[in-house]
Amino acid sequence: MSYVAVKGGEQAIRNAEQLLQSLRRGDRSVAELSLEQIQEQLALAVNRVMCEGSLYDRQLAALAIKQSWGDLVEAVFLLRAYRTTLPRLYYSEAIDTSQMNVRRRISSVFKDVPGGQRLGPTYDYIHRLLDFKLAAEGSGPESPTKEVTEDVIPRVVDTLNQEGLIQPEHPNDESTSQIFDLTRQPLDLPADRDARLQNLARADEGFLLGLAYSTQRGYGTNHPFAGEIRMGDVEICICPEELGFEVAIADIEVTEVQMVNQFKGSKTQPPQFSRGYGLTFGYNERKAMSMALVDRAMRAEEMGEAIVGPAQDPEFVLYHSDNVEAQGFVQHLKLPHYIDFQAEMSVVRQLRQEYEAAQKDSEPSESPPIPELIGASPPAIAPAPETLPI
């Protein structure tokens, strides 16, 4: 009997990294992707990575996408891990989306609205036909009209507000509480709306989409209308204490969604509309709409609504929304678990012995022996208690 001790882990890790790098590069006769190409031609992927990565930097996001072989969840992870090394120097002032330079703006609750409906760049009414012309590397048409409006377009929901038909949103009382920052503080439950919205903005798009969809299919229905969807650039300002006045440091592209939902009112509040809010870095309507639906669903308790779906349970949503956390824990099952498995085996063996002894005792002596368990139904051992492999 001989025993082979497995050694050489470090070399194996280095080899794995090299293999990965060479596969990522693909066929070397094909030109290498530049970060500019990714930023310019895969901009929606860049947007998603910036949003879930909690870091607005197109170039770094493009690098993460390139490095991760186009795996966007992996790219989000890379960006977040880099973000850890950056100290927070300032908190920006709240952005004002009513001052947005709008590229797209629609409302589905009115036929026309002040400032008009602006379709902008959207897939919505495009026939989803594979465009084989693109395969031939043809350059696309020039932009047909002036893309951005410099005019300030009032928000539809603010118009509704004039009639008092929509629940007002209360800003955080800055004298008593600071705005919650998940990147600096652990989530605290029950979580206030600021923490919930930040969590949703960083949340996995697919997870939010599925949850939002579940609310539309009856797991926490709240009758949403797309009050307004707008996309464009807003200004970021900081107000350094040493200066005492605001300084604009950048323009960023955001998508904002305000969903309007009916609220029947309560003893203290008149019937009115309530709001679900979604905001993403970059142009990402699907995510922003999902976020708004889930935000509203999580307000069920506040609105006195029956909680019937997972989207209405903030603890469930907030603890499972982050794909960096989720992918890590799901995949950690690949790590060795042979110690816990050994401990579990010794328990199962003991239980098995006891079970067989008990069977033997209860069997009349003339009965046939228990058949061997080959390809048969699993042994009728009572299930082990709920200990999970961790």
Added chain:
Amino acid sequence: MAPTRYPGFSNITFDAQQTFRALLHALSHPGSPTKIGVQLGHPDELHPACAAACLTLLDIDTQMWVQPDFSSEVIDWLVFHAGCRFVDSSCEADFALVKQGQSLPSLAQFDWGTPEIPEQSTTVLVQTDRFDAGESAVIQGPGIQTQQEIALGELPDCFCSEWQENALSYPLGIDMLWFCDRQIIGLPRTSRLATATQAPATPQTHTSQDNSEVTHVLCSS
């Protein structure tokens, strides 16, 4: 922001790491003096160990209560090097800074935490002139193999009974870090204390195997 003429740590990363290890050691070995080795520039009113602890623990995320006995020089130095925020009421503070053991305010004036969040309590940083003078006491609890003699210099008369109450309120309560020159003594809320002379007649010849069972006996006065 008023300028300060004292430079603070010479290497933020390594000086803070070294000081933290001393603090961690002190708090996990209550009553046993731990020395810090780092050199730093600080106002004379602060003992070197206390100054190093401040720069290791405080920043923009911490609320600090500073005993009014301190001069503005200390405040300026803390603002410049730590950037911590200051509160007027000691019961809102994450950390409190006390100039002299004798002038220690009543522990009731600090935040004791809540049953769900006992860690929210104030950590009190106290300076004292001697670790070998004043009434000596014996403490027991986590971090102490059997028992530990401790002397913290001149203390207010009520401190012993207040500390006893602190220990009985566990898991709520105050944690203390005492500083004398370059030395630190940690006194977490788990340390139960009684003056040595008040120790009961029951022989204290227990082994490390039964320390936690007899701790309450020591405090009965």
Added chain:
Amino acid sequence: MPTPTPYPTSPPTTTEVETGFNFAYLDEQTKRSLRRSLLKAVAIPGHQIPFSSREMPMSYGWGTGGIQVTASVIGPDDTLKVIDQGADDTTNAVNIRRFFSKVCGVATTEQTTEATVLQTRHRIPETPLQEGQILVYQVPIPEPLRWLEPSEVETRKMHALEDYGCMHVQLYEDIARYGHISTAYDYPVMVHDRYLMRPSPIPRFDNPKMDRNPALQLFGAGREKRLYAIPPYTKVRSLDFEDYPFEVESWEQSCQLCGAEDSFLDEIILNDRGDRLWVCSDTDYCQTRQAQGFTGDSAPVPVELS
């Protein structure tokens, strides 16, 4: 506003140190926040302290809690040992050790007695720890009541009220069903007679080692954003009942490499006939014993793999 923390250069060292990152990867603000939480954890043994866990360059679930705790504790004078499943040479242990060599340039060791900081996943070394050593555990799920109560809001209340009846009921149900407690690992303990604590998925064989250990034990759960601690010489009691006392695993076999009869054994399947080899899971313990001349009934054949 505080002056932004400059990135200091790492101290001179012989290992290959990654430049461009702060010492131990985390920025100083993050370390301070972790350090404040660690002091609280020591002051309230076994109580979980929420901390602002950061994304590390390794996945959540792969030891980021332990890594962050180690990163906030470790200094240039430390000697680090990292084990996974008791072994220094598992890929994950190698990887974490490699990370700290890269971002701290600290000395590393495989010898339990030489290390000042030990990071572990799923085991406590067999060699008794000494005063002054720090043992850092990687914790996947810190909440001992989690399988019984999924809500964090509820479990926090249960800890506040010291309401641990449901855990006793669960263990008792085991006894009623199987005649003994069947929890094999991550066996719950009471710390300093107050807080119910999850020791991380160590086998229950290791539970007694936590009790009144001279070393400082720190626990980090990165994804769940919690840390907790057991100071030296602190009472740690595994839950049990008077008529069903806590028991640890035992083997009929001894280690076939070093002959140890007191260590946790791995069962290694050698071939498809089902032949097995029983060896110490603690590789340092086993090798130290072999170097001292102890032998089991099978000699090892180490082979380099890549």
